[in-house]
Amino acid sequence: MSNYVVEMLNITKKFPGIVANDNINLKLKKGEIHALLGENGAGKSTLMNILFGLYQPTEGEIRINGKKEIINNANRAIELGIGMVHQHFKLVEPFTVTENIILGSEPTTGGSINYKKAVKQVEEISNQYGLQVDPHAKIENISVGMQQRVEIIKTLYRGADILIFDEPTAVLTPQEIDELLDIMRNLVAQGKSIILITHKLKEIMAICDMVTIIRRGKGIGSIATKDASPEILAEKMVGRQVSFEREKEKAQPKGPILKLNNVSMKNEKNVNVLNNISFEVKAGEVLGIAGVDGNGQSELIQAISGLRKINGGQITINNHDITNKNPRKIAESGVAHIPEDRHKHGLVLDFMMTENMVLKSYYKKPFNKNGFLDYKAVDEYAKKLIEQFDVRTPTIYDKARSLSGGNQQKGIIAREINLQPELLIAAQPTRGLDVGAIEFIHSQLIEERNKDKAVLLISYELEEILQVSDRILVIYEGQIIGEVYPEETNDKELGLMMAGKKLTKEG
Amino acid sequence: MNKIFAKQSIVVPIVSIFLGLMFGAIVMLAGGYNPITAYNALVSEIFSSRYNIGETIANITPLILTGLAVAFAFRTGLFNIGVEGQLIVGMTAATIVGIEFGYLPWFVHMPLSVIAAALAGGLWGGLAGYLKASRGVNEVITTIMLNFIALYLGNYLIKAFYLEPGTARSYKIEDSASLRTDWMTNLFDGARVDLGLIIALIAVIAFYIILWKTKQGFELRAVGLNHHAAKNAGINVNSNVVKAMFISGMLAGLAGATRSLGLFDAQTIAAAYTGLGFDGIAVALLGGNGAIGIVLAATLFGSLKFGGGGMNYVEGVPNEIINVVIASVIFFVAANGIFKLIIKPFKAKRKQKGAAS
Ligand SMILES: Nc1ncnc2c1ncn2[C@@H]1O[C@H](COP(=O)(O)OP(=O)(O)OP(=O)(O)O)[C@@H](O)[C@H]1O
Ligand SMILES: [Mg+2]
Numbered sequence: 134m135s136n137y138v139v140e141m142l143n144i145t146k147k148f149p150g151i152v153a154n155d156n157i158n159l160k161l162k163k164g165e166i167h168a169l170l171g172e173n174g175a176g177k178s179t180l181m182n183i184l185f186g187l188y189q190p191t192e193g194e195i196r197i198n199g200k201k202e203i204i205n206n207a208n209r210a211i212e213l214g215i216g217m218v219h220q221h222f223k224l225v226e227p228f229t230v231t232e233n234i235i236l237g238s239e240p241t242t243g244g245s246i247n248y249k250k251a252v253k254q255v256e257e258i259s260n261q262y263g264l265q266v267d268p269h270a271k272i273e274n275i276s277v278g279m280q281q282r283v284e285i286i287k288t289l290y291r292g293a294d295i296l297i298f299d300e301p302t303a304v305l306t307p308q309e310i311d312e313l314l315d316i317m318r319n320l321v322a323q324g325k326s327i328i329l330i331t332h333k334l335k336e337i338m339a340i341c342d343m344v345t346i347i348r349r350g351k352g353i354g355s356i357a358t359k360d361a362s363p364e365i366l367a368e369k370m371v372g373r374q375v376s377f378e379r380e381k382e383k384a385q386p387k388g389p390i391l392k393l394n395n396v397s398m399k400n401e402k403n404v405n406v407l408n409n410i411s412f413e414v415k416a417g418e419v420l421g422i423a424g425v426d427g428n429g430q431s432e433l434i435q436a437i438s439g440l441r442k443i444n445g446g447q448i449t450i451n452n453h454d455i456t457n458k459n460p461r462k463i464a465e466s467g468v469a470h471i472p473e474d475r476h477k478h479g480l481v482l483d484f485m486m487t488e489n490m491v492l493k494s495y496y497k498k499p500f501n502k503n504g505f506l507d508y509k510a511v512d513e514y515a516k517k518l519i520e521q522f523d524v525r526t527p528t529i530y531d532k533a534r535s536l537s538g539g540n541q542q543k544g545i546i547a548r549e550i551n552l553q554p555e556l557l558i559a560a561q562p563t564r565g566l567d568v569g570a571i572e573f574i575h576s577q578l579i580e581e582r583n584k585d586k587a588v589l590l591i592s593y594e595l596e597e598i599l600q601v602s603d604r605i606l607v608i609y610e611g612q613i614i615g616e617v618y619p620e621e622t623n624d625k626e627l628g629l630m631m632a633g634k635k636l637t638k639e640g
Numbered sequence: 641m642n643k644i645f646a647k648q649s650i651v652v653p654i655v656s657i658f659l660g661l662m663f664g665a666i667v668m669l670a671g672g673y674n675p676i677t678a679y680n681a682l683v684s685e686i687f688s689s690r691y692n693i694g695e696t697i698a699n700i701t702p703l704i705l706t707g708l709a710v711a712f713a714f715r716t717g718l719f720n721i722g723v724e725g726q727l728i729v730g731m732t733a734a735t736i737v738g739i740e741f742g743y744l745p746w747f748v749h750m751p752l753s754v755i756a757a758a759l760a761g762g763l764w765g766g767l768a769g770y771l772k773a774s775r776g777v778n779e780v781i782t783t784i785m786l787n788f789i790a791l792y793l794g795n796y797l798i799k800a801f802y803l804e805p806g807t808a809r810s811y812k813i814e815d816s817a818s819l820r821t822d823w824m825t826n827l828f829d830g831a832r833v834d835l836g837l838i839i840a841l842i843a844v845i846a847f848y849i850i851l852w853k854t855k856q857g858f859e860l861r862a863v864g865l866n867h868h869a870a871k872n873a874g875i876n877v878n879s880n881v882v883k884a885m886f887i888s889g890m891l892a893g894l895a896g897a898t899r900s901l902g903l904f905d906a907q908t909i910a911a912a913y914t915g916l917g918f919d920g921i922a923v924a925l926l927g928g929n930g931a932i933g934i935v936l937a938a939t940l941f942g943s944l945k946f947g948g949g950g951m952n953y954v955e956g957v958p959n960e961i962i963n964v965v966i967a968s969v970i971f972f973v974a975a976n977g978i979f980k981l982i983i984k985p986f987k988a989k990r991k992q993k994g995a996a997s
Contacts, residue, residue, distance in 0.1 A: 505853055
């Protein structure tokens, strides 16, 4: 009898044209939180999808509680006590929390669903593990953090003892992250075992016992966190030293590029989601917008990029009025945009990478020749971008869908920066990216700034805001409530401002 | 790696067709007919003579066009149930132009009638597209309703203005508008093969070129696959919806033209739909919404339809059974999700066994 609950031995998974997992070993002990670390596209999700029965390994063996198992579908995985919280939630939006949780294994009395009993069961689990949810709320009305708790309860409801979390913190606010880490501690204290995929080394150091590292599909080995440090982990994962500091010279801002003048926007309920916002972004500076998710950041981006109309005020680029113009007009006046939600707004997932690379410029020369697309020119351009930004994909003709999350993001960034914009809007540009890629993308943003472009950075991550911005505005309930400089502030002060406390300037 | 995907996407329809034919055979057995001789009769009916081959082609032609029509809308993320109505409107327009303007030379009159059909169908489809774009009305609902309007409007126009006394159809269209040509008719021993076939083949090529080679097609496909990202990229989603429905309707209208300008020389007062528009949905589905796929699928359906007649009078198999065969082919294609689920565990087991040894 071994004391491992999961043993994945010599797992190899080949996709056409690529070996996603090459002879990887992972062993999980009972009651352990085990991190799975690797660059974007290293093969982490693939390995976990194999454990959860979504993919079949090309080679290798899986043992659960010491017994060899063939997991050929998710139902089998659930039978074996394995649960997975996917990075992209799989919830039915118009259904309630309880309905989502019981979906597929509903408690019944005499053939009909016993909803009351279900609610009770959900509440029990929720109390036992400190997973706060509202059993009657509809999914579409609850926060991302709560949706994630619903996903966790869903796995527990099905009797999971082994929980897989695929990048659970990428979508959470800092506060929600702390809550989730507490929940995980709670889960292992009650005998569950956890595999955690994350790119955030701090989280690994904070709660994990062991780390298994993979690099480009190959297993690098496992190491106990007590013997590790963020630097060691980063180096093992990327294969070179990674800098956590951003080196940049002091900004030399020039004239303003983007100007917002008393911009207001109402939502369907006629409530102001943006309230008299005025600011400018100058050439040669990175302006960071700090704030807790849901304080008007998305609306602000939509207003500037033309995806949603504003109800009052004016927006200009280089003194050209772009207020309520259509997205193409705005793009042509020099605005590029790395969107917050890359699957929804950034990519056509079922387009090839080549097509995605020209999604915003296909209608221009040299791609468009009298209404016909010159696919040779498209391919050449895409190839150049993909090489330049180190987007890892078997070929440029693969569908965006088959790329790993991080590489999809690199693709978008390559496309947007190559539009040579005056203003680059970067919304959560490093969400879900590995430390190496984050370093790269931050340096690209700073590089744009150095080329005297204006960069507007929206991020929920304080560290990112503090590292990259030259100037920071804090947004709260649709208003700009303060302006600070990164070298004069710290995350504590910023955190307070983000919670709505106005900074009282001394003097 | 592209080859592998292509292979997979071909395997499924072929197996579906096979299962459909098997199921048809079971139904025939249950009904006391010999499926082997019946299928034999089906095949020989199709190939027995040049005339029969020609008639089979005549059955295939409109299905290619309606299949393309459905697929074109589908590529833009729209479900055009209204191909039937757009076909009727196109047919009616072709009939009217074909009866009037008899003083024109054929090389003006015939193309003019065809273009009228395409435009009428396009406008009919574009109307549904416009309602969707400007008012957000679901195209499935509007196109179903427009089908009814088209059917009765067509009947009314023919009855009121173009009815040949003593018949239930319009006057014959002028020869100068006809799609028939002597060389094609002779080639197929008098079968009703006409320039409609050429129109359909040109449409196939146009379908492919528009979608895969032009800037417009790029936009249409982007909108179809992810309209959020398309909008974000500056593509005008609404105008693409209207364009897609217009082009889809044009293809349907052309199918209508092949009926009244070719096959029948006239338009009959119809009590019910032709069914071609709805068959187009099945053709598009079976053909994977691709140009070549649609040609193959239309060929299969058209052949079954025509060859089914052979089963009927050689083996006495009732026409209903042939419809069962067609329907079960469609069923197995549509159900290929289920079908994949069934074969997946087998594949998986095989793989893991291989891995373990
Ligand atoms: N279904 C698939 N078909 C083909 N290739 C795939 C498929 N799924 C993943 N891949 C490829 O396998 C590799 C590993 O992908 P995977 O999603 O496991 O990476 P990851 O480590 O989870 O990365 P990230 O941190 O960016 O999410 C990538 O190169 C990806 O392109
Ligand atoms: Mg992943």
